[in-house]
């Protein structure tokens with residue numbers, strides 16, 4: 001069993017024993033209300049805890065302070081997120097703080113510091129001022145990475161920095177007048193993020209976030225299946241960013257439709273739609289069919305008017321060299337819904353002059 005002797009620790013640090021709070025049996029018992037803390041017993045009495053100089057974390061030469069978790073002063077400054085806990089503390093002090101944390105931490109965290117216990121700045125109830133740091137937000141930044149990998153955390157793996165009274169989310173916007181989003185980030189002063197864009201502030205995929213699959217506006221279109229279309233899949237955009245809804249052939253289940261080379265045919269879709277006023281639906285070819293089989297939409301783009309309530313049909317033509325055989329459910333074209341503005345033609349004697357003028361049909365070259 002390995003135990004630290006109080007006298008040796010004090011000598012290494014060059015301090016008097018009175019100035020330091022040394023974790024010992026008496027201390028632990030008092031802090032835990034008469035019983036030694038379970039964690040304290042497990043870690044420091046069972047023998048599985050080795051002093052750091054025996055773990056090879058750092059040089060424990062004479063006259064040097066033994067710093068907890070192998071941190072030296074320089075690294076302690078670098079990892080400011082753990083500064084309160086580790087920087088400049090010996091392993092004894094750190095052990096004592098961990099002991100306090102585990103034995104009484106919850107009570108102190110709820111009730112604030114005890115009178116006269118100001119030395120343990122870990123337990124002060126004041127929220128920290130100033131901007132949030134990556135360590136407070138989550139697994140981000142250097143400190144966050146270190147926490148994920150478990151380096152420097154207490155032996156039970158918990159991070160001592162995740163304590164309510166130091167968590168800014170509990171105080172955000174109340175006493176500092178700073179707005180935070182759902183992730184606790186400040187709204188002001190973030191490069192490339194304007195506080196005036198609510199869809200970004202809420203972090204939800206809406207209008208401009210195509211990766212989230214949402215569009216700026218969703219147009220609701222009534223759809224009615226005709227008898228021969230029942231059972232076909234609902235036309236849909238195949239990917240989040242796709243423009244067109246694929247339309248399938250509503251041929252009978254046991255039927256085939258063959259379009260000979262150079263021939264064209266009207267392909268039923270088995271559905272009728274009711275577009276809202278101010279919109280049209282364009283029937284466009286699928287580029288895959290065009291590239292592989294020479295199949296395209298003869299009247300591309302076909303126009304479905306907003307007031308049309310008949311079956312949507314697709315006029316396919318076979319520009320390929322082979323007959324094209326169609327079966328039920330095969331996707332043969334795509335429908336793109338587009339806005340149509342009202343147009344009013346104004347007759348006039350002279351049109352305004354432009355650089356192009358009347359030139360057209362190849363006037364600029366081949």
Ligand SMILES: O=c1ccn([C@H]2C[C@H](O)[C@@H](COP(=O)(O)OP(=O)(O)OP(=O)(O)O)O2)c(=O)[nH]1
Pocket residue numbers: 283299301302303304305306308311312313314315
């Ligand atoms: O590829 C198409 C093109 C049109 N239509 C339907 C919807 C459209 O509203 C209607 C009329 O189309 P369009 O106005 O292009 O044809 P038109 O030759 O001008 O016919 P109409 O005299 O009926 O307007 O036919 C289709 O189902 N598929």
